Amino acid sequence: METFMKTSRITLFCILLALTAWSPLLSQQSLRDQTFGQTDKYMDEIKEKNGDVLAPEAFKKATEFYQKADEEFRKGRNLDQVRRRLKQVENYLTRCRETIKVAEVALSKTISARNDAISAGAAKFADESWRNAESKFMEATGKLEKGDGKSAKSRAGEAEALFRRAELDAIKTNFLTPAWTLLEKADRAKVEKNAEKTLNRARELAKLAEDLLRQNRYDNTEARKNAQKAKYEASHALYLNDQIARFKDADMTYEDVYLIAEKPVEKIGAAIGVATAFDKGLEEPTNLVVDKINETKSNLRKALQIIEKRNNEIASLQQKVSDLEGQLGNLTATEQSLRDVLEKKRQREALMREVSSMFTRDEGRVLRDRENIIIRLYGLTFGIGQSIIEPRFFSLLTKVQNSLKKFPASSIVIEGHTDAQGSEVQNRRLSEDRANAVKQYLIANMGIPQARIQSVGYGESRPIESNETKEGRAKNRRIDVVIIPSWAQDSAGMQ
Missing domain, CATH: 3.30.1330.60 (OmpA-like domain)
Incomplete structure (x- = not known):
């Protein structure tokens, strides 16, 4: 017992010692929160409104004074001095807020274009265009902040055009990069020698997609379809080039090529029970296979109609069973179990109808x-x-x-x-x-x-x-x- 009491006293002493060590740190953090809290909140508000972009000079000054205040606080300087620094920060943040209000009106079209470029991922997909637009926009906001509205308006117009270009470049890159990559690969592989028509088709589709995006970058469904087709045709051209080159390397004859082309049709025919003969070309056996598939689809539709009819008959029989159940007297355990199942089913169906209504x-x-x-x-x-x-x-x-x-x-x-x-x-x-x-x-x-x-x-x-x-x-x-x-x-x- 004495040993236990001794151990407990030592443990308690260690806990008190740890709390004593942490106490100044906790007090320091609490003091910082009280001193900087209002300014931190104000700073976050301005950042959220893009103050660093719309009022760059005032925001820069606010940041510099904030850093000085933070450094002075960490070095234990007089709190009144720190508070004076923070007051300077808030003065510049107020200047930021006023400039932001002016910018949101004077530069509204440019800001809208910038937001659209951001949504399109211009910083990622059109890095150079984005940086050029952002640089010109910063010039515009800098001029506006200095009261030079005329220069700000001129540069904002240039920035708007650059942002729209960056947005379009990003959309085109996002849509067409897979096709462009394959087309570049095809050019390196000199695919044009063996698959010129297919390769040209891929190029035409890629250009069509690009033109459609240029005409309307927001209604891009058709452009997207053509970009996907361009990717497919480019991949198709690469495949054809490889196959034709293989045929040439293997010294294959036209007969060999025809026999290879017949194999897939013959295989499909065998799988669905159609005898294929190629003495009159590929078209006739292909039509036989297609006819068989259409016949199977028709039979499937008829089977589904029969199943639906049987389901209706089953539902009718279930209703009769339900009517007969009301007449049953003493039920066996099995019959009672069946009745419980049917009752639960009726309850669930009633619940479905109630929710539907x-x-x-x-x-x-x-x-x-x-x-x-x-x-x-x-x-x-x-x-x-x-x-x-x-x-x-x-x-x-x-x-x-x-x-x-x-x-x-x-x-x-x-x-x-x-x-x-x-x-x-x-x-x-x-x-x-x-x-x-x-x-x-x-x-x-x-x-x-x-x-x-x-x-x-x-x-x-x-x-x-x-x-x-x-x-x-x-x-x-x-x-x-x-x-x-x-x-x-x-x-x-x-x-």
């Missing part, structure tokens, strides 16, 4: 995916490139909340989807942001545990309609609320 046709549609329930929110839309939920959709999301309450203990997945306009990377990121916005809204308004709900963005990868039409694209831009009810989770656990 909550939404109008324009607001959304409730679907089944095996055991999961999907609320497809056609009525929840976002601004272009935005992920902010507008207040006018709160009533629709209230209906979603009421639906979720019908499925206690369920897991929830918020899926974001976009159409195929814009880049794949931007579409996926935008779909993730929108899905997360809905997730956070539901957490905030329902108190759903984080572990029970997740969000995921699929971008343009899971369309439900064709992206070739305006109506199809509208349906593809959607939020799906996937409910995984507790009974589905139980079934998965048993498996």
Whole structure:
């Protein structure tokens, strides 16, 4: 016991010693927070408004005085002196704020062009163009800050044009780099000798994509399609060049080439039960294969119609079973189990109908995916490139909340989807942001545990309609609320 008490006293002494050592450090940090807190907050506000760009000279002075104040504080100088420094910092930050207000009006078009260039990734995909534009813009803001509005306006006009060029260069690079890379490879390999037509087709498509982007850089769906086709044709030309060179090196005859071309058609025909003969060329056996495939597709459609008919008959029989169950008296254990299963099924179907009735046709549609329930929110839309939920959709999301309450203990997945306009990377990121916005809204308004709900963005990868039409694209831009009810989770656990 005496040993234990001695050990405890030593431990307590060590703890007190450690607290004593840390106490000055904690007090120093607390004092710094009190002294610098207001200025730090002001500095962050100006940084967020791009003060370093829109009011460069005043921001530079504010930064210099801040660094001096920080150095004097760390050296333990008089606090009044430090506070005077910070007052100078705030004076320059106030000057920044006033200059920013003027710049946002006087240079609004240039600022908009700069923001568009940033969104297009100009700093990454068009580095030189971006640096030239940024340099000219800094000249404009510097002139504006000095009160030379005329020079500022002139340089801002030049900067705007440079930012627009940087934006376009970035978009073209983002879209066309894969095709350009393959075309350069084709030129080095002298593909034109063996695959001139295919290579020229690739070049034409790449140029067409570039022209379309130049005409309208924002409606870029057609440009993107042509860029992808250009990439394919360039790759195709490289392949043809390799094959033709191989044929030449192997001293192959035209007969050899024809026999090689017949093999794939013969293989496909054998797989689907079509006898292929090539004594009249490739067209006839190819048509036979296509006809067989079309026949199979037709038979499949008929089979699906038969299945649907059988399902309707099964539903009718189930209704008869339900009617007969009401007449049954003493049930065996097996019969009771079957009745329980059917009763649960009826309850779930009734629940589906109830949830479906909550939404109008324009607001959304409730679907089944095996055991999961999907609320497809056609009525929840976002601004272009935005992920902010507008207040006018709160009533629709209230209906979603009421639906979720019908499925206690369920897991929830918020899926974001976009159409195929814009880049794949931007579409996926935008779909993730929108899905997360809905997730956070539901957490905030329902108190759903984080572990029970997740969000995921699929971008343009899971369309439900064709992206070739305006109506199809509208349906593809959607939020799906996937409910995984507790009974589905139980079934998965048993498996």
